Amino acid sequence: MSPHAELVSRLRAAWLSGKTRPMEYRLAQLEGLGRFLDEKKQDILEATAADMRKPPFEVEVSELSICRSELNHTLNNLGAWMKDKHVEKNWATQLDSAFIRKDPYGVVLIIGPWNYPINLLLVPLIGAIAAGNCVVMKPSEITRNVERLVAEMLPRYLDEDCFAVVTAGVEETTRLLENKFDYIFFTGSPSVGRIVMTAAAKHLTPVTLELGGKNPCYVCDSCNVQNMARRVAWGRFFNAGQTCVAPDYVLCSAEMQEKLLPALREAITEFYGPNPQESPDFGRIVGDRQFQRVQALLHSGHTAIGGQTDAEERYIGEGLGRTAGRRGELQGGGPTRCGPRHLARQPRLSSLPTAPTVLVEVQQDDPIMQEEIFGPILPILTVASVDDAIAFINARERPLVLYVFSSRKEVVKRVLERTSSGGFCANDTIMHMTIPSLPFGGIGQSGLGRYHGRSSFETFSHQRSTLLRGAGRETLNTPRYPPYAPHRLPLLRAATETKRQTTCLLL
Known part of the structure; x- marks a missing residue:
């Protein structure tokens, strides 16, 4: 048995034991995850910082704060989410x-x-724990130091019988996907999403795919330009x-x-100063492929x-610099063994900054309009009207998110x-990402499935239909048994069919 198969088998045995089902157990694991974050x-x-030189402020806002909010929202509501949902019944x-x-x-x-x-690793983990699952986590090998930290430290805060971290590159991840899982949650590119979905199909495993895409941003003439x-x-x-939810291009007159x-x-000058290359508020990216x-x-x-x-310094724009392979790509790099305190030092050039670039006179068939940019470039395309903008958006793959700027409610409503x-x-x-009660996910090319808040719990939960009938009252069941008698049919229909309400739904 391969190490991955053995791991999955061990976790499945723990799940079958019923260990993860009690609410008290789930709460304890979530509390442990909270201690890890703190x-x-x-x-x-x-x-x-070692992987991307991401500013601490951005880490607090986009990594730690969102995880804590998601965790607290789940802890506050888990009891209510776990309750059986009783449904309407027919007469029978x-x-x-x-x-x-x-x-x-x-x-x-x-x-x-x-x-x-x-x-993007821990938020789905919160939902999976809350729903009572055992979990195998595969952090990205691209951010090597975060991978090591998660692999070595996170298991100390969780039950190692039920939760495991696998560090893997392309080949190892491919072998990992050969195992039968009961659910797969993937965040990354559409191309790799197809690989994951193909592997899942072999076992008829359900999936959530959080992908990306080109998010439009329509700017109406009636808006506050400075605020926008x-x-x-x-x-x-x-x-x-x-x-993945950044505005990918602007449509405006x-x-x-x-x-x-x-x-x-x-x-841009207000945020990053006259020379963005020197700003401490720009993060860094980690490889050559994305730069190129x-x-x-x-x-x-x-x-x-x-x-x-500047190719030597991986510099684009007024400080535009080095970038890396697309998020979630199955790229090279095997298991890591160094402790989190021994941070892997990136080559000097990979620590250079990135900075904003704005493009105009962009055409619909230009290369930048054919794929998600995933870098600090903002194209602007001109359209004659809101209807032209809507037509432009609808002629393309459905995006992960659509942005509209307008002081006119009718314009916002029209685009929506x-x-x-x-x-x-x-x-x-x-900012919609900061509300745990709003489901997050794509549609079509931009993804499949939803999570955040209750949606995370429901994503990792099987909605099990249950009917508990009494063992007696057999006389009530007799009309449905053979030998069939036509005169019983009206009674059966009355007992089992749902009747149309007479209230007009248009009023």
Whole structure:
């Protein structure tokens, strides 16, 4: 038996024992996860700094704070979520009990990405624990120091009979996916998502795929340009653009573009100073592949802000620098053994900053419009009207999130009602991610399934339909038994069919 198969078998035995089912056990494991976040906060800050030189403020906001919020929301509500949900019954079952029981799936695999290596691994873990599953976690090998920290420290806070961390590169992850899991949760690119879904299909394993895509941002002429520029610049360039919900491109009129460019330039200077390359508030990325890919995208359109490159220093734009392979890619790199205090030192060039670039005169068929940018570049395309913007959006794959900026409620409503996306946010970017009660997920190319808050609990729970009937009252069952008699049929229909309500739903 391979080590992975042995691990899965061991966790399945623990799950079958019923150990993870009691609410008290789930709460204890969640509390342990909370202690990990609190006691290892400094280690997390150091590991993310070593991997990406991510500013501590960004780590607090996008990694630690979101995990704590998700954890506390789950602890506050788990008792209510676990309760059986009783449902309406027909006449024949009025004396019986019919309800939905939330059962754990069993042994769950969670594959995390590198762009938010704590958040996007632990938030789904919270849901899987809350639902009563055993879990195998596979953090990204790209962020090596976070991987080591999670692999060596997190198991000390959880029950090692039921939770395990696997460190693996491409080949090891491929072999890991050959095992039968009861649920797979993957965050990464659509191309790798297809690989995961293909592996899951061999065992008919259900999956959640949190992918990405090109998130449109329509800017109406009637909006506060300065406020809009600040919010778009923050959302686009947070984490050096490596955010799956970042606005990927802007749609606006030619008149609005003329107003928007100086406002964006002012916002960038306000956030990162006159030389963003020297700003401590820009994160770093970790490899050459993404740099080369993003550098190639700069040939699209015309550079209005930034855009300079230096291949020797992996520098793009007014400080645009080194970037790495797409989040969640199954890239090389085997198991790691160093402790979290012995942080892997990246090559000197990988510590260089990234900074914003804005492109104009971008065409629909330009390379930058064919794939998710996942870097600090913001293209602007001009459209004549909101209807043209809607048509442009609807002609493409449905995005993970759609942004609209307008002071006119009718414009926001029009875009909301005539488009389709995983999520929708008006007059801001990314902030919908901070609400645990809002389900998060994509649609079509941008993903499959939902999580966050109760949605995480339900994602990792099997909705088990349950009917508990009494053993007696057999006379009531006699009309359905052979030999069939036609005169019994009206009685059976009355006892089992749901009747149409007479209330008009249009009023």
